[in-house]
Amino acid sequence: MISNDLSILVADDNEMNRWLLAEQLRCWSENITLAVDGREAWGFLQGQKYALVFLDVNMPGLTGFELVKKVREDSVNQTSPVIAITAHVQSHQKHLLTESGFNDCLIKPIVLADLQRIIDQWRVPAGEGSSHYYANTVLEKFDSNKALGKQFLQKLFQELPLQMTELKLALQAHAAQPALNIAHKLHGSFCFYGLADFRASASRVEQSLIAGEFAEACRHFQQLDEKCEALLDMRVEVLTHMEG
Structure with a gap:
């Protein structure tokens, strides 16, 4: 079901990758903000709280790693689920992403089944505050x-x-x-x-x-x-x- 209540930020300096992910996410929401690099994404993240944030780990200006650190330290999105987008990651390297502040990761090329898992696991239902987020965070850790x-x-x-x-x-x-x-x-x-x-x-x-x-x-x-x-x-x- 498509909903405008699900606010999403996508940050990727590759125009084609950014457009493809946005098109895929429109299966769930039309409320999607696109950022062309880390600095533009940081501007958005300081001014609006998002239900889901997707950050490419390698961006000019501010990398995904630098950006998620700033988000966790000082922004209205401290508790927002932040998903890393990367071309490759080994299973034993995933903990490096979570230790850096990411909640989960997506591997390029992104398929709808992987997005469905992310949406199901990290979307915070309306009216439930952050309890769903904290439960999912701990479940992911364990x-x-x-x-x-x-x-x-x-x-x-x-x-x-x-x-x-x-x-x-x-x-x-x-x-x-x-x-x-x-x-x-x-x-x-x-x-x-x-x-x-x-x-x-x-x-x-x-x-x-x-x-x-x-x-x-x-x-x-x-x-x-x-x-x-x-x-x-x-x-x-x-x-x-x-x-x-």
């Missing part, structure tokens, strides 16, 4: 093993409140090294779960502490704390999606 993904998510939900409280107390006490240790642990945890937006937020706290910028670390902590509270508030919905 190779679609629902039982294992749910088990680890429950562990995250149990540990996260205590870790955030410990970090808050360390920051309030101006205990820089303990705060840095906790921030580093949180950063590693979010990397493990594939939660790119949380990883970027935790990284900003960690890097500010390393640089001795305590006020900045506190500011970034506040942003991370708000994100964690929102995630914990939707924990039931996330776990429900994991079972679905």
Whole structure:
């Protein structure tokens, strides 16, 4: 079913590749924005939130890798599913894409069956917020093993409140090294779960502490704390999606 509710950004410096992917995506949506390179894509990504973002990994100006890093660090699309477009990737290299901030990848030449999988897995249904996104992110990290993904998510939900409280107390006490240790642990945890937006937020706290910028670390902590509270508030919905 074609829907204009599904907003999509496609960024590829090759005109033919860009046009072909857009034509294929019109099976699902007419609301498609095209960017001719990384810099133009970054302009779009700062001003509008997209339901799906497709980035060619090799673009002039800003590569897909550089662009997804900026998206995860500071944009309205921090939680948007971002799909890498590449000419080739080995199965053992896919983790490099996810560690860089991508949610998934498409291999050129792109076929409709692969796009269908991407749409089914990463499209965030209207009215469901980001719970579907977080469930899919963890499932992707655990190779679609629902039982294992749910088990680890429950562990995250149990540990996260205590870790955030410990970090808050360390920051309030101006205990820089303990705060840095906790921030580093949180950063590693979010990397493990594939939660790119949380990883970027935790990284900003960690890097500010390393640089001795305590006020900045506190500011970034506040942003991370708000994100964690929102995630914990939707924990039931996330776990429900994991079972679905």
